[in-house]
Amino acid sequence: MTPPPPAKPPPGVAGQASRPAGTLARLLQVPHGLLTWLAFIVAALAALPLLALLPPLRWRRAVVRRVAQLALATGGMRLRVTGRETLPHPSVVVANHASYLDGIVLTACLPPDFGFVIKREMNSVPLAAWLLRLIGAEFVERRGRAAGARDALRVVRLAARGHALVFFPEGTFERTPGLLPFHRGAFAAAARAGLPVVPTVILGTRDCLRPGTLLPRPGRIEVRLLPPIAPDPRVDDPVTALRDAARSRILEHVDEPDRQPQPAPGKPA
Numbered sequence: 001m002t003p004p005p006p007a008k009p010p011p012g013v014a015g016q017a018s019r020p021a022g023t024l025a026r027l028l029q030v031p032h033g034l035l036t037w038l039a040f041i042v043a044a045l046a047a048l049p050l051l052a053l054l055p056p057l058r059w060r061r062a063v064v065r066r067v068a069q070l071a072l073a074t075g076g077m078r079l080r081v082t083g084r085e086t087l088p089h090p091s092v093v094v095a096n097h098a099s100y101l102d103g104i105v106l107t108a109c110l111p112p113d114f115g116f117v118i119k120r121e122m123n124s125v126p127l128a129a130w131l132l133r134l135i136g137a138e139f140v141e142r143r144g145r146a147a148g149a150r151d152a153l154r155v156v157r158l159a160a161r162g163h164a165l166v167f168f169p170e171g172t173f174e175r176t177p178g179l180l181p182f183h184r185g186a187f188a189a190a191a192r193a194g195l196p197v198v199p200t201v202i203l204g205t206r207d208c209l210r211p212g213t214l215l216p217r218p219g220r221i222e223v224r225l226l227p228p229i230a231p232d233p234r235v236d237d238p239v240t241a242l243r244d245a246a247r248s249r250i251l252e253h254v255d256e257p258d259r260q261p262q263p264a265p266g267k268p269a
Contacts (some may be wrong), residue, residue, distance in 0.1 A: 060135050072108055076217075076218025077221050113164050117185070194231060
Protein backbone atom coordinates (compact mmCIF):
# COMPACT_ATOMS: atom_id res chain seq x y z
CA MET A 1 0.00 0.00 0.00
CA THR A 2 1.43 3.37 -1.01
CA PRO A 3 1.95 5.63 2.02
CA PRO A 4 0.05 8.92 1.93
CA PRO A 5 2.05 11.97 0.79
CA PRO A 6 3.42 14.20 3.55
CA ALA A 7 1.13 16.99 4.60
CA LYS A 8 1.86 20.34 2.97
CA PRO A 9 2.64 23.24 5.28
CA PRO A 10 -0.06 25.85 5.62
CA PRO A 11 0.17 28.68 3.05
CA GLY A 12 2.64 31.35 4.00
CA VAL A 13 4.72 29.24 6.43
CA ALA A 14 7.74 29.01 4.12
CA GLY A 15 7.58 32.73 3.40
CA GLN A 16 7.27 33.53 7.10
CA ALA A 17 10.35 31.40 7.84
CA SER A 18 12.46 33.12 5.18
CA ARG A 19 11.42 36.67 6.04
CA PRO A 20 13.13 36.83 9.46
CA ALA A 21 16.34 35.45 7.94
CA GLY A 22 16.28 38.12 5.22
CA THR A 23 15.51 40.83 7.75
CA LEU A 24 18.37 39.67 9.97
CA ALA A 25 20.77 39.71 7.01
CA ARG A 26 19.75 43.28 6.17
CA LEU A 27 20.17 44.37 9.79
CA LEU A 28 23.65 42.82 9.94
CA GLN A 29 24.69 44.76 6.82
CA VAL A 30 24.65 48.01 8.79
CA PRO A 31 27.23 47.11 11.48
CA HIS A 32 29.27 45.19 8.91
CA GLY A 33 29.40 48.20 6.58
CA LEU A 34 30.27 50.59 9.41
CA LEU A 35 33.05 48.30 10.68
CA THR A 36 34.44 47.98 7.15
CA TRP A 37 34.68 51.75 6.73
CA LEU A 38 36.13 52.12 10.24
CA ALA A 39 38.84 49.57 9.51
CA PHE A 40 39.66 51.27 6.21
CA ILE A 41 39.85 54.74 7.79
CA VAL A 42 42.05 53.49 10.64
CA ALA A 43 44.40 51.75 8.18
CA ALA A 44 44.53 54.82 5.93
CA LEU A 45 45.25 57.20 8.83
CA ALA A 46 47.96 54.86 10.13
CA ALA A 47 49.56 54.84 6.68
CA LEU A 48 49.49 58.61 6.13
CA PRO A 49 52.65 59.43 8.16
CA LEU A 50 54.51 56.68 6.33
CA LEU A 51 53.32 57.99 2.98
CA ALA A 52 54.47 61.50 3.87
CA LEU A 53 57.94 60.24 4.80
CA LEU A 54 58.62 57.75 2.00
CA PRO A 55 60.35 59.56 -0.88
CA PRO A 56 60.09 56.97 -3.71
CA LEU A 57 56.69 57.07 -5.41
CA ARG A 58 56.73 53.31 -5.97
CA TRP A 59 57.10 52.70 -2.21
CA ARG A 60 54.17 54.98 -1.43
CA ARG A 61 52.04 53.17 -3.97
CA ALA A 62 53.05 49.81 -2.47
CA VAL A 63 51.86 50.98 0.96
CA VAL A 64 48.50 52.12 -0.45
CA ARG A 65 48.21 48.83 -2.35
CA ARG A 66 48.53 46.95 0.93
CA VAL A 67 45.94 49.20 2.61
CA ALA A 68 43.52 48.53 -0.27
CA GLN A 69 44.04 44.77 0.03
CA LEU A 70 43.46 44.96 3.78
CA ALA A 71 40.28 47.01 3.35
CA LEU A 72 38.77 44.53 0.90
CA ALA A 73 39.68 41.54 3.07
CA THR A 74 38.28 43.20 6.20
CA GLY A 75 35.01 43.85 4.39
CA GLY A 76 34.68 40.23 3.33
CA MET A 77 35.21 41.11 -0.33
CA ARG A 78 37.09 38.22 -1.91
CA LEU A 79 39.23 39.43 -4.81
CA ARG A 80 40.22 37.22 -7.75
CA VAL A 81 42.52 38.49 -10.50
CA THR A 82 43.19 36.80 -13.85
CA GLY A 83 45.51 37.81 -16.68
CA ARG A 84 48.12 39.53 -14.54
CA GLU A 85 50.86 37.43 -16.14
CA THR A 86 50.18 39.02 -19.56
CA LEU A 87 50.16 42.63 -18.28
CA PRO A 88 52.81 44.60 -20.22
CA HIS A 89 54.95 47.31 -18.60
CA PRO A 90 54.38 50.09 -19.35
CA SER A 91 50.83 50.09 -20.70
CA VAL A 92 47.50 51.89 -20.42
CA VAL A 93 44.87 50.00 -18.41
CA VAL A 94 41.24 50.90 -19.19
CA ALA A 95 38.43 49.45 -17.05
CA ASN A 96 34.65 49.61 -16.74
CA HIS A 97 33.31 51.70 -13.85
CA ALA A 98 30.35 50.65 -11.68
CA SER A 99 31.16 51.60 -8.08
CA TYR A 100 33.35 53.74 -5.81
CA LEU A 101 35.12 50.48 -4.97
CA ASP A 102 36.63 50.20 -8.46
CA GLY A 103 39.65 52.42 -7.72
CA ILE A 104 40.37 50.54 -4.49
CA VAL A 105 40.09 47.22 -6.30
CA LEU A 106 42.52 48.18 -9.08
CA THR A 107 44.91 49.66 -6.51
CA ALA A 108 44.86 46.32 -4.70
CA CYS A 109 45.61 44.20 -7.76
CA LEU A 110 47.84 46.28 -10.07
CA PRO A 111 51.61 46.65 -9.61
CA PRO A 112 52.72 49.87 -7.87
CA ASP A 113 54.18 51.38 -11.05
CA PHE A 114 50.66 52.17 -12.33
CA GLY A 115 49.26 55.65 -11.72
CA PHE A 116 45.59 56.66 -11.90
CA VAL A 117 44.14 59.36 -14.13
CA ILE A 118 41.16 60.84 -12.25
CA LYS A 119 38.53 63.50 -12.87
CA ARG A 120 39.52 66.86 -11.39
CA GLU A 121 36.41 67.00 -9.19
CA MET A 122 38.21 64.66 -6.79
CA ASN A 123 40.75 67.42 -6.15
CA SER A 124 38.09 69.20 -4.06
CA VAL A 125 37.86 66.32 -1.54
CA PRO A 126 40.58 67.37 0.96
CA LEU A 127 41.85 64.10 2.45
CA ALA A 128 41.25 62.03 -0.68
CA ALA A 129 42.95 64.64 -2.89
CA TRP A 130 46.03 64.75 -0.66
CA LEU A 131 46.26 60.96 -0.62
CA LEU A 132 45.83 60.76 -4.40
CA ARG A 133 48.56 63.34 -4.96
CA LEU A 134 50.89 61.39 -2.68
CA ILE A 135 50.54 58.32 -4.91
CA GLY A 136 51.03 60.30 -8.11
CA ALA A 137 47.47 60.46 -9.43
CA GLU A 138 46.88 62.79 -12.38
CA PHE A 139 43.78 65.01 -12.28
CA VAL A 140 42.12 65.88 -15.60
CA GLU A 141 39.41 68.41 -16.40
CA ARG A 142 36.33 66.96 -18.11
CA ARG A 143 34.26 70.11 -18.61
CA GLY A 144 36.43 73.11 -19.56
CA ARG A 145 37.73 72.70 -23.09
CA ALA A 146 41.00 74.63 -22.70
CA ALA A 147 41.87 73.12 -19.30
CA GLY A 148 40.87 69.69 -20.57
CA ALA A 149 43.21 70.04 -23.56
CA ARG A 150 46.12 71.05 -21.28
CA ASP A 151 45.48 68.12 -18.96
CA ALA A 152 45.22 65.71 -21.89
CA LEU A 153 48.55 66.95 -23.27
CA ARG A 154 50.19 66.46 -19.87
CA VAL A 155 48.91 62.87 -19.68
CA VAL A 156 50.12 62.17 -23.23
CA ARG A 157 53.58 63.37 -22.25
CA LEU A 158 53.57 61.11 -19.21
CA ALA A 159 52.65 58.14 -21.38
CA ALA A 160 55.36 59.09 -23.88
CA ARG A 161 57.91 58.99 -21.04
CA GLY A 162 56.88 55.40 -20.31
CA HIS A 163 54.51 55.92 -17.37
CA ALA A 164 51.97 53.13 -16.83
CA LEU A 165 48.49 54.65 -16.49
CA VAL A 166 45.00 53.57 -15.39
CA PHE A 167 41.81 55.13 -16.77
CA PHE A 168 38.08 54.67 -16.28
CA PRO A 169 37.17 55.84 -19.80
CA GLU A 170 33.43 56.08 -19.04
CA GLY A 171 34.38 58.99 -16.77
CA THR A 172 31.63 58.18 -14.25
CA PHE A 173 29.11 55.52 -13.24
CA GLU A 174 25.36 55.56 -12.75
CA ARG A 175 22.74 53.68 -10.76
CA THR A 176 21.37 52.11 -13.92
CA PRO A 177 23.64 49.20 -14.88
CA GLY A 178 25.33 49.31 -18.25
CA LEU A 179 28.57 50.16 -20.06
CA LEU A 180 28.57 53.87 -20.91
CA PRO A 181 30.33 55.44 -23.92
CA PHE A 182 34.12 55.77 -23.66
CA HIS A 183 35.98 59.09 -23.75
CA ARG A 184 39.02 59.27 -26.05
CA GLY A 185 41.69 60.52 -23.60
CA ALA A 186 43.13 57.14 -22.57
CA PHE A 187 43.36 55.96 -26.15
CA ALA A 188 44.88 59.20 -27.42
CA ALA A 189 47.62 58.89 -24.79
CA ALA A 190 48.25 55.25 -25.71
CA ALA A 191 48.23 55.85 -29.48
CA ARG A 192 50.56 58.86 -29.37
CA ALA A 193 52.96 57.13 -26.97
CA GLY A 194 52.85 53.79 -28.78
CA LEU A 195 51.74 51.98 -25.61
CA PRO A 196 49.44 48.94 -25.59
CA VAL A 197 45.96 49.27 -24.12
CA VAL A 198 44.87 46.60 -21.63
CA PRO A 199 41.06 46.21 -21.54
CA THR A 200 40.09 45.33 -17.97
CA VAL A 201 36.80 44.04 -16.61
CA ILE A 202 35.73 44.56 -12.99
CA LEU A 203 32.89 42.33 -11.81
CA GLY A 204 31.06 42.36 -8.48
CA THR A 205 31.77 45.86 -7.18
CA ARG A 206 28.27 47.10 -8.02
CA ASP A 207 26.85 44.43 -5.68
CA CYS A 208 29.40 45.08 -2.91
CA LEU A 209 28.83 48.86 -2.91
CA ARG A 210 25.81 49.90 -4.93
CA PRO A 211 25.72 53.41 -6.43
CA GLY A 212 23.75 55.70 -4.13
CA THR A 213 24.56 53.67 -1.00
CA LEU A 214 27.25 54.20 1.63
CA LEU A 215 27.69 50.82 3.31
CA PRO A 216 29.70 48.08 1.59
CA ARG A 217 28.75 44.45 1.98
CA PRO A 218 30.71 41.22 1.51
CA GLY A 219 30.87 39.48 -1.83
CA ARG A 220 33.06 38.25 -4.65
CA ILE A 221 34.98 40.65 -6.89
CA GLU A 222 36.78 39.57 -10.03
CA VAL A 223 39.24 41.54 -12.16
CA ARG A 224 40.02 40.25 -15.64
CA LEU A 225 43.05 41.74 -17.36
CA LEU A 226 42.36 40.93 -21.01
CA PRO A 227 45.07 40.57 -23.71
CA PRO A 228 46.64 43.92 -24.65
CA ILE A 229 45.77 45.79 -27.83
CA ALA A 230 48.64 47.52 -29.63
CA PRO A 231 47.94 50.80 -31.46
CA ASP A 232 47.96 50.42 -35.22
CA PRO A 233 49.50 53.46 -36.95
CA ARG A 234 48.37 52.14 -40.36
CA VAL A 235 44.69 52.91 -39.77
CA ASP A 236 43.24 56.35 -40.49
CA ASP A 237 42.17 56.99 -36.88
CA PRO A 238 44.20 54.85 -34.45
CA VAL A 239 42.63 56.54 -31.40
CA THR A 240 39.08 55.59 -32.40
CA ALA A 241 40.23 52.12 -33.43
CA LEU A 242 41.81 51.55 -30.02
CA ARG A 243 38.77 52.89 -28.18
CA ASP A 244 36.29 50.77 -30.12
CA ALA A 245 38.38 47.60 -29.87
CA ALA A 246 38.89 47.97 -26.11
CA ARG A 247 35.23 48.75 -25.46
CA SER A 248 34.10 45.80 -27.57
CA ARG A 249 36.30 43.40 -25.59
CA ILE A 250 35.12 44.75 -22.24
CA LEU A 251 31.51 44.51 -23.35
CA GLU A 252 32.00 40.82 -24.15
CA HIS A 253 32.94 40.09 -20.53
CA VAL A 254 31.03 42.59 -18.41
CA ASP A 255 27.70 41.38 -17.06
CA GLU A 256 25.86 44.63 -17.90
CA PRO A 257 24.07 45.93 -21.01
CA ASP A 258 25.50 48.21 -23.67
CA ARG A 259 24.45 51.83 -23.06
CA GLN A 260 26.24 53.28 -26.09
CA PRO A 261 23.69 55.48 -27.93
CA GLN A 262 22.94 54.02 -31.33
CA PRO A 263 23.12 56.33 -34.36
CA ALA A 264 19.89 57.25 -36.07
CA PRO A 265 19.11 55.34 -39.29
CA GLY A 266 21.05 56.74 -42.22
CA LYS A 267 23.70 58.45 -40.01
CA PRO A 268 27.27 57.17 -39.61
CA ALA A 269 28.25 55.53 -36.30
